[in-house]
Amino acid sequence: MNILLLGSGGREHALGWKIAASPLADRLYCAPGNPGIAKECELVALDVADHAAVIAFCKANKVDLVVVGPEAPLCAGMVDDLTAAGIKAFGPSKAAARLEGSKGFTKDLCKANNIPTAAYERFSAAAPAKAYVRARGAPIVIKADGLAAGKGVVVATGVAEAEAAIDMMFAGGLGEAGAEVVVEEFLAGEEASFFALCDGETAIPLASAQDHKRVFDGDEGPNTGGMGAYSPAPVMTPELSQRAMDEIVLPTVRAMKAMGAPYKGVLYAGLMLAADGPKLIEYNVRFGDPECQVLMLRLMSDLVPALLACCDGMLRNFDLRWYPDAALTVVMAAKGYPGSYAKGSVIEGLDAAAAVEGVEIFHAGTKAEGGRILANGGRVLNVCALGKTVGEAQARAYEAIDRIKWADGFCRRDIGFRAVARERKL
Numbered sequence: 001m002n003i004l005l006l007g008s009g010g011r012e013h014a015l016g017w018k019i020a021a022s023p024l025a026d027r028l029y030c031a032p033g034n035p036g037i038a039k040e041c042e043l044v045a046l047d048v049a050d051h052a053a054v055i056a057f058c059k060a061n062k063v064d065l066v067v068v069g070p071e072a073p074l075c076a077g078m079v080d081d082l083t084a085a086g087i088k089a090f091g092p093s094k095a096a097a098r099l100e101g102s103k104g105f106t107k108d109l110c111k112a113n114n115i116p117t118a119a120y121e122r123f124s125a126a127a128p129a130k131a132y133v134r135a136r137g138a139p140i141v142i143k144a145d146g147l148a149a150g151k152g153v154v155v156a157t158g159v160a161e162a163e164a165a166i167d168m169m170f171a172g173g174l175g176e177a178g179a180e181v182v183v184e185e186f187l188a189g190e191e192a193s194f195f196a197l198c199d200g201e202t203a204i205p206l207a208s209a210q211d212h213k214r215v216f217d218g219d220e221g222p223n224t225g226g227m228g229a230y231s232p233a234p235v236m237t238p239e240l241s242q243r244a245m246d247e248i249v250l251p252t253v254r255a256m257k258a259m260g261a262p263y264k265g266v267l268y269a270g271l272m273l274a275a276d277g278p279k280l281i282e283y284n285v286r287f288g289d290p291e292c293q294v295l296m297l298r299l300m301s302d303l304v305p306a307l308l309a310c311c312d313g314m315l316r317n318f319d320l321r322w323y324p325d326a327a328l329t330v331v332m333a334a335k336g337y338p339g340s341y342a343k344g345s346v347i348e349g350l351d352a353a354a355a356v357e358g359v360e361i362f363h364a365g366t367k368a369e370g371g372r373i374l375a376n377g378g379r380v381l382n383v384c385a386l387g388k389t390v391g392e393a394q395a396r397a398y399e400a401i402d403r404i405k406w407a408d409g410f411c412r413r414d415i416g417f418r419a420v421a422r423e424r425k426l
């Protein structure tokens with residue numbers, strides 16, 4: 001098969017690495033890709049927002065399957081357009097991608113189907129939203145309805161902070177994404193990322209994973225796209241996974257089918273493990289980044305048949321196998337991220353780092369220039385490792401990181417701390 005992967009981050013590098021290992025993959029392309037992905041795929045200079053150009057490339061190069069990595073093209077209807085052109089594509093349709101594209105849509109779907117989630121209200125103007133905040137008190141959570149590249153959620157510890165977030169969103173601080181706002185109850189508990197492959201009717205869970213969203217050690221500081229992740233997540237017991245499937249994922253798949261927008265692709269449920277069970281924080285309609293990186297390292301089965309089964313409605317009898325080893329990834333980011341940061345600094349020592357046993361390095365925001373690798377984004381590298389335990393994977397990942405010479409970069413030093421503490425207790 002000829003396969004085209006769309007995207008350019010660490011998630012796509014991990015997907016490309018796994019797809020390249022498939023005996024089914026003949027020619028593998030990626031647009032726009034990055035220098036790490038270039039080791040696995042032929043990079044194509046396509047504008048992913050130009051659906052007609054993507055379709056023309058697929059036809060000219062006899063592409064049999066398109067795998068869409070990020071949410072923006074999914075929410076823009078990339079899969080609808082490819083399907084209409086007779087090209088198979090992995091990922092949800094535009095209508096199904098509303099599960100990520102509109103937080104209000106998802107909250108209403110949860111309410112209508114008794115899916116456990118935080119109590120909420122939707123607003124299209126600041127004054128009533130602020131009145132609701134004052135009536136509920138803090139802590140409280142303010143969310144822009146639309147896609148905001150991970151910046152659309154403010155967990156406010158005080159009413160003034162919540163009101164400022166509401167003003168910022170309605171003043172256009174997040175563009176169109178903030179034209180509508182969801183105000184919701186603050187949920188306490190530990191978070192877990194839960195992924196399921198869906199074919200419109202059936203869903204099968206992937207291995208458990210957990211990420212670290214805050215920028216500093218100890219899960220402190222502002223939210224980011226994710227500073228590290230690991231799998232398995234010991235907190236996600238088989239019983240909790242079953243509840244997440246029965247109470248959250250499967251009712252969603254049924255509801256989407258009933259409304260004529262069957263969900264196909266990978267569904268990523270961000271869960272809060274509250275005292276009375278798992279609750280949905282949000283859905284994403286693609287693999288999580290950096291959770292995808294650890295899942296791909298642990299996946300023993302060929303990924304390509306699984307992606308095809310999602311497209312073709314054939315998941316019912318599908319089974320995925322996983323390596324028993326743990327995987328962990330540490331994100332190396334440019335100093336200043338998630339605020340402003342500089343681009344263009346030189347990164348050295350990547351080969352020495354990759355030589356550490358069990359280590360795999362995926363590129364996110366990098367650029368190749370004159371034979372050197374330069375930082376070209378906020379999250380720049382994913383240093384991943386397999387190990388017998390999360391603790392061993394963690395030690396290997398940090399050994400590799402210590403071999404990387406990048407003066408303008410930083411990373412958290414405690415990725416996986418909860419899982420490692422749980423392992424020590426066993």
Ligand code: AMP
Pocket residue numbers: 118141150153155184185186187188191213223270281282
């Ligand atoms: P989201 O983009 O919806 O995943 O939100 C980003 C982060 O904000 C989540 O990973 C949580 O840490 C936090 N968050 C979102 N909603 C809530 C909530 N209702 N209660 C507590 N924390 C939340």
